[in-house]
Amino acid sequence: MIVGERKSVTEILEMTKGYDRIFVAGCGTCVTVCLAGGEKEVSVLSSLLKINGKKQGHEVKVVEGTIERQCEREWVGEMKDKVRDAEAVLSMACGIGVQLVAEMYPEKPVLPALNTTLMGFPTQHAIWLENCRACGDCILHLTGGICPVTRCAKQLMNGPCGGSQNGKCEVDSQTDCAWALIYYKLKAMDRLDWMSKIQPPKRWDIAGHSGPRKTVKEEEVVP
């Protein structure tokens, strides 16, 4: 899932300064599940804005609303009344949601309440580990299900660098060396021979290094 975390209160207050009617828009999918921008966080942030308004001596009108997904036009369309009545939309979605809202309501300032941090899964409740960089050319079948593009600091494709120490990465001693993980995983599977298969140079162009990518599923496109 896409994981985000709320920006600091100071940053959000700075961003919303001068707006007296704010629509705080939550998203019911990824950011709800990663505890950053669901109904509850929307309530908490709204109360915070109201309290801050009172402290500053003026009433801030805050409207709350959480839709299923801020990354789909139909859902975002449902927000239109609330958006119209507000001076600004404070979106608690990931960067994708913020952009779609901004595109669909071009006259309104749309402010990001979250930083979109990673794509990953929780290792335990409330701790998420990045697992995928959307590189566009998956090789997990050869690496025991461990992604070297995401988990190796140098994104090496053919085994560890000289900085792999006792299974840890030289960049940060708390981080596991991806290639050490891959080695032990393949060893346990008795498939160490997979490691000797040389990976050709990676195509970084399709990994997002040449502008925005586009995915098209031809047969499903409605003309």
Next chain:
Amino acid sequence: MSRTAMVIGGGIAGMQAAINIANQGVRVTVVERSPSIGGNMPRLDKTFPTMDCSMCILAPRMLEVARHPMVTIMTNSEVRRVSGQAGSFTVDVLQKARMVRDTCTACGDCTKACPVAAPNEFDLGLSTRKAIYQPFPQAVPQAYVIDKDLCLNKGHLIACERCSEACNAKSVDFSMRDETVRLEVGAIVVATGATTFDPTALEEFGYRRFPNVVTTLELERLINAAGPTRGRLVRMSDMEEPKRVAFINCVGSRDHKSGQEYCSRICCMYGMKDALLVKEHDPSTEVTIFYIDIRAPGKGYEEFYRRIRFEDKVAEFIRGRPAEIAENEDGSLTITYEDTNEGGIKAKTFDMVVLNVALVPSNDTGELAKILGLETDKWGFLKAPRVSGGPLDSSGGGLYLAGMVAGPMDITDSTYRGIGAAARAAGETEGDRSFPEPPIYPTLSTDEIRTGIFICHCGKNIASVVDIKELLEYSKELPGVVYVEENMFSCSEEGQRSMVKSITEKGLTRVVVAACTPRTHEATFQEALREAGLNPFLLDMANIRNQCSWVHPDGPAALSKAKDLVMMSAARAANLSALDVTTVGVVPRAVVIGGGIAGLSAAREFVSNGFETHLIERKPYVGGNVAKFSSVYPQETSGGELISEITCELSESDKFHLHASTAIDNVGGYVGNFTLTATSNEFVSDRCNLCGECVKVCPVKVADEFEEGMFSRRAVYRKDTYPPRYYIDAEACTKCGECVKVCKPGAIDLSSKDIELESGAIVVATGFEAGDKEQLRRWGHRKSKAVLTTAELERLLSGTGPTRGKLDSFVADPKNIAVLLCADMRWGRNGYCSRFCCASGLKSARELKQRYPAANVYVLYESMRTTWTQELLYEEVQGLGVRFVAYSFEDMPKITTGDKPRLVVKDPLMRSTLDLTLDLLVLSVGGIPSHGSEELMRALRISSSPEGFIQEAHVKLAPVDATNSGIFIAGAAQFPRDVGDSVAQGCAAAARGMAIISREFIEVGGVVARVLSERCAGCMTCLRTCPYDAIFIDREGLAEVNMAKCRGCGICTAECPAKAIVLRSYEDDQIIPMVDALIGGATNGG
């Protein structure tokens, strides 16, 4: 025929026995001599170590007894004759005329009219009462009673009858006569308690001669807000508040002169609690405690002692027994004493002296013993002839002992002994079990808001601070309120009756009780609503006591806060809705985890009550630590014998199933319907003919855990335990298969099996580990052969042990032997006192002195905690010529290990240093949580207490309930304790379990969480954060709540990122109105 039983005595032990007998489907009659049940607890102010208000935790329990459809209470009654035997007793009970009918509304008009006054025994004579009176405000039954000896109408000499004329309810009835009632019962629990020693005869203390010398029980009344001085602590000579208060411990205890050579067990703790109360009353008071030893053996007790003495420095502690108290002209008292720590005769003056008096048998115990045909001990307590193996069994069949009638003990011990006796007694009864009809939860139409507010005075607790009249006036004006009422004690039977009446008559649809805390009293008031035909969840409580009058002494400010609290409650009440409760079936089977003496005792109770019982034991044999003991103090039988008594009984029953060498993997389900999965490594079947060929071929050699690791054994081995066969240690076994080849009867199969068990209740009895090896290293344990623990010594002394009871290879012709107490407890990483180790250390010293009379035997102690009759062992060992040397934790003894350990210890009492070369050092070890108990607690979803033992639900009143429903704790898994206590607790855990599995269904629902599935994102947050495993994901990928498992804690509600879970009765639209009300209408300008 239905099952019936009787409980004699209505104190805490008797009440616990009665409730738990009744909950097992047995009709029970409580016979109480005085006009109210309650016993001694109503007199106490607070209870140690939690400082809960005694009456407050007791009152709900008293009402539970009174309301229980299976319990009949007979007060003012005495057992006069008993015939028959276990299973069918005929009992004649003399019920003395109360002269007041139970139509009495307890209004008190009669008392005002009565012209005769006499000392009030409830306040120990510190106040007066009338001839017609209520023993105390929360008395059960609530009806007043006439003291016939005092009443002027006695013999109709004078026709007074003022009370009768004053009574509007026409309840006074002089025609009532004493009546003898004949009852048939299957078993009898005797719980007539104990009383405090009268110190008048100890002239040196001047009790009754000097007005400012009082007993601890009198102090409890003087300090109590409902007491004769309304909670103002004063000295009797001038009614001034004392500035210097002394406590003298062991008055009448540990004292041959007054006849009680035993230790009264509870008074050290009780005295320290009183010292804290005095200090809390007025922090400037100087408090001094004169003591001999401070005995704090219980869960949290050592910690309480340290707080009182060292951390909060509540009192100055002087070690010494005062010789004399002299009265000075100003009423002050001068105590002359020998300070045994600092030396020398000293004197100190106080304004008030409190005698911490012994406990002695209740007055008529001897007479009752005669009627019941029971033996008493030398002091007059009822005797438990098998005090370790059968602590609840009297000398007569079918008659069981609960609480202090068998010797002094605290509320906790009385409670589980009462509950344990309930299991013993229920097992003796014959016939069908009967249960009351399931309660109905009315779901009346509640759209119309008609709120009634009941404001409690709590005696003086609330009324002395908060202006109740003003609060009543204010409450009347709140939105939705149609009725207000005040009660002296809303929780009293009288208060309850009035509440039910008002709800019905005024047609109330919502109720606010402004009183104390829902934690103790919610169930009580909910019951009143239900009785009145209202759904019990339409109640809100405003805590105007604990959160208001107790903490805000300023009247006007407290009133203002009380108004706000009531206003908020009314706002919530208006938004409450009726909740439903449903039932689920119960699996009539018990699982006991752990086969030590506590677990075996629990299993025996289940089996003798006819329930299928599965005992899961990690080791290949049962018996736990006790099986290893050469002898058990004070019963003096071997541990093995105690165990085999129980296993013999169990092995004969087809209801009993032992799963040895079995480890629990997972526990699912909930109260009434648990599912346990386990792995069994029981490789040897009962086909084993004990030929022993297997051992000869086993190539594996490991340390023998049964011999405390002192010797080695094979992976196949045998011990003199149950079941009687060879065992295979699955962990050590290499599965080489040699043993299988030579086993002629084909009893060995080296494969593991998966077991799945369903049960309605689980008893956890995983015991303790003897000795903390980490701490013991300090003394050279395992470095020198001459350093042994008491646990190791038990094995070496045992006639069936590895050395056949000989010590020769460890010690020969010894000159000096030392036994070190607190070897691993009360210091370092173990801050607690292990309760049993003083006695086991002394038992070792006795044995060694008897074996080697020429040797010098020393006992090194920091504090001698030989409670109750263990004190006699202490005296006996002293008499043998064993020398006792005190040490302090600041200056610990030093041991240098070489060939022979050298000991250097400073004795602060003798002001000398002892420097010895030892032939043998015995370390008296305590108990630490058993290995693996942490994982088990996690699997069972129960909490652990700070020391790592299992946390009980309530230290005093629910000591065998774990923190998850349907799971109960027995024995040292809860906290280290001696054998008799473990057996009693095993019985108690079984009784609690049987209250569940003897029923066909249990209620679920009420205040539980509910998922609003249209909002649920299936994020798993609730599933991951629920401590009770109550949430599951349904087929649509959405969260759902298992109502039977949900405890209503509200964690999921707070955590849910989509606000998709609500806790019923605590929903946003019920809580936010409280905040809105507060912000909108606060009285204090907020």
